[in-house]
Amino acid sequence: MNVRPCPASCQEWELPFLAEPERVAPLRRAVRLNLTRWGLPALIDAAQLCLTELVTNVITHVGVKTPTWVAISLKGTHLRIEVRDPDIGTLPKPLRAAATEENGRGLSLVAAVADRWGVSPHDYGKTTWCELATGFTEPAARVGDPRDMRAEALLTLYGSRPLPLPAPRTSRLSRATAEEAAIGLIVDLLHWLSAHGGDPDTALDYAQVQLEAGLGGVS
Structure with missing residues (x-):
């Protein structure tokens, strides 16, 4: 990956939602729009996979309609994906799934794709996170x-x-x-x-997604 400066338009993005299977596709689209706008198209597939698995982990092990938050941001030279939920009872860990099993591979996939990942417990629940290397250096002037x-x-x-x-x-x-x-x-x-390296058309598309989410109410 070519090393290049991070565009000054990079921002942290966060969204609250209820953990439901039908929320995954809009979240994946938001990831694509954000990373395209931030100049990180090469990370879209990996970031979408990681986010999908982290959200699915909440749906499967914490419960459908669990109040959840997703945050995506640039931390130094890495893209950080965080999924927060209010359950602190069981901390997620990779499982050894049999070859014939369809479930149980989520966090193993995250561990394989991401440069690093972890779980951070806190007073109001836990945050499961992962980071992907971007190749960025310092912000552009x-x-x-x-x-x-x-x-x-x-x-x-x-x-x-x-x-x-x-x-x-x-x-x-x-x-x-x-x-x-x-x-x-x-x-x-x-x-x-x-x-600062952003794409106005992509920004307008993303803004429309956010507007529609706000008008419809984030449930």
């Missing part, structure tokens, strides 16, 4: 474009307080102004992604 700096500032503020939204009874002109400002923000953010 920022681009001094005004649009890039505006988007950077907004991304920083976004984590601390929400942006003001127009009240339901504001004038049509005020709402049109707010809508124009929101569109301008989207354009700046897409420029920021592009400037």
